[in-house]
Structures are given as structure tokens and as C-alpha cells.
Amino acid sequence: MPEHPQKILVVDDEPDVEALVLQRMRRNIRAGDYVFVFAQNGVEALERLQLEDDIDMVVSDINMPRMDGLTLLEQIPKVDPNVRAVIVSAYGDMQNIRTAMNRGAFDFVTKPLDFEDLRTTIDRTLRHMAEWREALSSRDKLVALENELDVARKIQQSILPTEFLAGPDYRTFGNMRPARSVGGDFFDMLNLEHGRIGLAIADVSDKGVPAALFMMSSRTLLKGAAIGHDNPGEVLGEVNDLLTENNDSAMFVTTFYGVYDPASGEFIYANGGHNPPLVVHPDGTSSLLPMTGGVALGLMPGLPYEQESVTLAPGDVVVLYTDGVTEALNADDEEFGVERLQEIFADNPPKSCREATRVVFEAVEAFAGETPQSDDITCLTLCKGEFQT
Amino acid sequence: MREGGTLVAKADGRVDGANAREFQEDLVTAIEADDQAVILDLENLSYISSAGLRVILMTARKMREQGSKFAVCSLSASIREVFEISGFDKIISIQNSQAEAVAALND
Structure with a gap:
């Protein structure tokens, strides 16, 4: 994990989600692993992403007023192509999961939220992003194939x-x-x-x-x-x-x-x-x-x-x-x-x-x-x- | 070896991740646009990895796209097992011998 805290935007219209996340993730927050910011719908989420360019990843619900999570997924890359999103879906809601995957969701967790699972998923996503950034910079530098294999190996390990x-x-x-x-x-x-x-x-x-x-x-x-x-x-x-x-x-x-x-x-x-x-x-x-x-x-x-x-x-x-x-x-x-x-x-x-x-x-x-x-x-x-x- | 519009190519030794690309380049070079059928004789192939299977699949696809036919033939027991486990026997024509492959492709 990188040294500075990772900034995670949680998007959910249920009012008690913010308190719940802060409570259940308090150890990680205190340890300086994560910083959480919140938005209540897709429109607010995009506004936050535009204002704060240090957000690393998004965890979003699907059904929300004004702009739902699936629409948000389509919009995120336009604001910041390097932000990855994890979708929160109902258990077995294959249709929405499929749509989310097609729209570039990196992973998903199911409701009711299991915070242990959410933590694992967040870590996996952040680890992936670190590897991904490394892969991009390697490609830019046209380094040898060996190095590319090394990046691939790390991606493999991370899953x-x-x-x-x-x-x-x-x-x-x-x-x-x-x-x-x-x-x-x-x-x-x-x-x-x-x-x-x-x-x-x-x-x-x-x-x-x-x-x-x-x-x-x-x-x-x-x-x-x-x-x-x-x-x-x-x-x-x-x-x-x-x-x-x-x-x-x-x-x-x-x-x-x-x-x-x-x-x-x-x-x-x-x-x-x-x-x-x-x-x-x-x-x-x-x-x-x-x-x-x-x-x-x-x-x-x-x-x-x-x-x-x-x-x-x-x-x-x-x-x-x-x-x-x-x-x-x-x-x-x-x-x-x-x-x-x-x-x-x-x-x-x-x-x-x-x-x-x-x-x-x-x-x-x-x-x-x-x-x-x-x-x-x-x-x-x-x-x-x-x-x- | 080419007979009429049918190319018979042979692969031998091991095809694995280390030489799959070379194997692919050899096949691309050998196959001509007007070949109506390609038979890949695997009699002397001792080992094929999934990277090698992928080359065979790409060749089969390319042949289908140019409206030509494709088969592999003369597989040893261990190579046949690799084709069977991966399910490739269901998507690629496997024949016992070159003669049977020629007959099958001319059907």
C-alpha cells in the first residue's frame, strides 16, 4: 500500500451509510490507510470528483435519485480515467452487475454490506491501481519485456x-x-x-x-x-x-x-x-x-x-x-x-x-x-x- | 508441401510459451491467401502448451475468415489428450491421418 491515505468516495443515498462506513472502517481510518468522502447521488459524486482530483476510487450504490450508479459509471472516465469504481449491488442481481461490468466497473460487493469483504475489495482495487499505474509508466518508458512480465505478475498476485x-x-x-x-x-x-x-x-x-x-x-x-x-x-x-x-x-x-x-x-x-x-x-x-x-x-x-x-x-x-x-x-x-x-x-x-x-x-x-x-x-x-x- | 489448394504443414518438438510466437510466424508465412485448405500434421509434436493451442485456434479462425478449411491430424495420445481436456476437439477438426484429413476437407 502507498504511504499516503487512499481517498475513497462512497456514493449512496441512504443517510446512515456515512456513519456506518466511518464506524466500521475506523481502524483503517485511524491507521491512515483510507480517507472517506461521501456523496448522495451520481451528480454529487461527479461534482466531488471534479473538485477533488486526489480521489483514488469510488464505491457506489446503483439505485439513487438524480443520477444512478450505472450512469455514474459511464461518466467517471470523462472526469478522471484513472479512477476505478466498485459497485454495490443486490445479491444475485446479475443484470445490473453485467451492465456495471460492461461500463467498466472494476469489481462489486453485495448487499447487505459485509465490511470485511468491502475492505478486501478496496485493497484489491487499490493494489490493482498501483500496478496499473506502474504498467502505464513502464509502457511509456518502453522498458524491456521482462519488466512488463513483472507488472503482469504483480497483477496476477493481486487477484x-x-x-x-x-x-x-x-x-x-x-x-x-x-x-x-x-x-x-x-x-x-x-x-x-x-x-x-x-x-x-x-x-x-x-x-x-x-x-x-x-x-x-x-x-x-x-x-x-x-x-x-x-x-x-x-x-x-x-x-x-x-x-x-x-x-x-x-x-x-x-x-x-x-x-x-x-x-x-x-x-x-x-x-x-x-x-x-x-x-x-x-x-x-x-x-x-x-x-x-x-x-x-x-x-x-x-x-x-x-x-x-x-x-x-x-x-x-x-x-x-x-x-x-x-x-x-x-x-x-x-x-x-x-x-x-x-x-x-x-x-x-x-x-x-x-x-x-x-x-x-x-x-x-x-x-x-x-x-x-x-x-x-x-x-x-x-x-x-x-x-x- | 502443397497439393492442389491444400497445404500440409508439419509441427514438431515442443510448442510452448517460449516459441509459440515463432510457431505462429512460421504458420503465417507458410499459408497463402489462395490456399483452400490447411492440414497441420502434429505427428512429431511432443508437447503443446495453451499458448500453442491459441496459435492453432488463430490459424483456424483465419482460415474460416478466408473461406478455407482447416484440420489437424496424426496426434499422439498425449497431444490428443491436451486437445480433449481443453475442449479443442469440439471446435477444431481432428483427423487420424493426412489421408483422412484430405478426405474430410474435400467432403
Whole structure:
């Protein structure tokens, strides 16, 4: 985070929002992280943006008198193209979320406001803006490609979750080890309605800043679609359609998305061209989640995405990974492969999510030896039962 | 290799993020505007990354735009698996051999 406080304009017509934000964010305000200013509608917000050129980002409600949040989104770039906006929407209001995304909203949070989530989202947005400014200045200076990859890498890091979801009866953990120059992996975890959680793992087909930006939109669209639809298949279908619009560069993203319901143990998933995750049982046996026939996202609009489901038993661990794991090479040019992944757990059933992830990284590292890592390595785990994190 | 309006191009070794651009340039250079069909023979390809798949996709799109046909053929088991997992087998024509590809494209 930059040293000076970040100035955030909150736009909402509800009179108690100002007091609530100041109260719930008081620690960050006192620590000098944020300064909040307020406006009650889009017109007031634009006036403030014109008067105060040090506003970094906007958090705006949608329904407001005089000028609504969606209209405001269109107007912001005319005043200051470097300001990013986060939209506050009703849970599952996909239509407004979609419009907001199309009009350049960076991210969104849902009502009723979860201040922890808002804080994470604000930090993510500000981090992104810092990287973005750096990317712009790098481009201006025509620095070497290496530097651009460095910026892309930071953007990539900035969208990964830093906290892992957990409940009384489940745990999650994830890690990504970037390759030096190539890569496009990311993962995400989402709190959904009725105590369910969404887990996503994905791999973008390219490298550099354009791929990093494609990754950002994939992640945000996925988050939007995930809270708009209950079915993982519909989620991937929606993200695919949105990504395919204006995708002339033929970039694509292999994406696995699953929804876990701790109450029933059911894990419903759809797979858009991604490596099939592994389910490891307490006795060390394991099996791959059957593919659902989906194509990687961003290639062609209107494709159907089927879903499947599996019910997890206590002690089961779902291991999601990217091809950086299975396609890691050793000195003899052999691939790590799925069988070696299964063998890791055969004699050592995982005792925790964190451990399951760690042993995958260690096994790949030991296998590769001196052979340089050519792709990002990502592993995400979901454990059902009385596990430690 | 060109027969009639059909170009047969071969890719070999590894295509990954490091050489995908080169692979793309080679394909662009090889394909001529009046080629009616392009067959990409992948028999000697040992590895392809997603960056390589993207080059194949762009080639397929370009061929479609110029009203020409495109197929890949002779995939090894591991390359075929990459096409299947990513779902590329549903959007790109995959043939067992050059002869089958020629027959399929001339249908």
C-alpha cells in the first residue's frame, strides 16, 4: 500500500451509510490507510470528483435519485480515467452487475454490506491501481519485456485470495508458484448464499500484461456469474459468453468451477477445458472428477456447459491443480503426470488442506530437480471433515 | 508441401510459451491467401502448451475468415489428450491421418 491515505468516495443515498462506513472502517481510518468522502447521488459524486482530483476510487450504490450508479459509471472516465469504481449491488442481481461490468466497473460487493469483504475489495482495487499505474509508466518508458512480465505478475498476485475459507466441517487452502516468465494461473474462493462456497481454478492461455488483464476480467466475471447463478454450468456459460465478446486476440482460459455445500457434502462442478481435479479418500485411494465436456472459456459464444456432482465423505480431499503440476518436466523430459500426483497420496493420505497442497509442491519440485519451471504451478484443496487448516 | 489448394504443414518438438510466437510466424508465412485448405500434421509434436493451442485456434479462425478449411491430424495420445481436456476437439477438426484429413476437407 502507498504511504499516503487512499481517498475513497462512497456514493449512496441512504443517510446512515456515512456513519456506518466511518464506524466500521475506523481502524483503517485511524491507521491512515483510507480517507472517506461521501456523496448522495451520481451528480454529487461527479461534482466531488471534479473538485477533488486526489480521489483514488469510488464505491457506489446503483439505485439513487438524480443520477444512478450505472450512469455514474459511464461518466467517471470523462472526469478522471484513472479512477476505478466498485459497485454495490443486490445479491444475485446479475443484470445490473453485467451492465456495471460492461461500463467498466472494476469489481462489486453485495448487499447487505459485509465490511470485511468491502475492505478486501478496496485493497484489491487499490493494489490493482498501483500496478496499473506502474504498467502505464513502464509502457511509456518502453522498458524491456521482462519488466512488463513483472507488472503482469504483480497483477496476477493481486487477484489471488489471501484468506482461505473454512467452516466447522470443511477447510480450504491454495497456493500458486509463478514461473519466471510464462503463466496465467489463478484461483478464487467465494462465499455464496446458504453457507455454500464457490471454488475456481483457471489458467489463461497467454502471458504478459494483456493476459493479466484478461485474467482480471475472467476473475471478476466469474465472481459476478457465481453470485448470479446457482448452477456451476450456467456460471461458466455466462462467463464464456461475456469473455467471448470483443475477444479478438483468441485468448482463452481453462476454468474449473465448483460449488460445495457443507450441509449436504455435495460438490457440484462444471469444467471448462481444465485439468480434472482429484478426489483423495482417507485410505489414500483417489479418482479424477469426470470431465463435463466443456470447452475452455472465451473461444466461442453460446457453448453449453454441463455439470456433474460428487458427494464428499468425511476425510475426502478435493485437489484442484493446473497443468503446471502435471506437465512439469524432469531432466529426462518426462512429465510429472496424473499418476505421480495420485501416488503422492497413496501411502500418505493428507491430514490437512495445507499439507495436501504442500506435498504436491514438494513432489513436483523433487521431480523437476534442476529443470527450470516453465509454467505456473497452482494447487487448491478442499477438505471435508475434522481437519486442521 | 502443397497439393492442389491444400497445404500440409508439419509441427514438431515442443510448442510452448517460449516459441509459440515463432510457431505462429512460421504458420503465417507458410499459408497463402489462395490456399483452400490447411492440414497441420502434429505427428512429431511432443508437447503443446495453451499458448500453442491459441496459435492453432488463430490459424483456424483465419482460415474460416478466408473461406478455407482447416484440420489437424496424426496426434499422439498425449497431444490428443491436451486437445480433449481443453475442449479443442469440439471446435477444431481432428483427423487420424493426412489421408483422412484430405478426405474430410474435400467432403
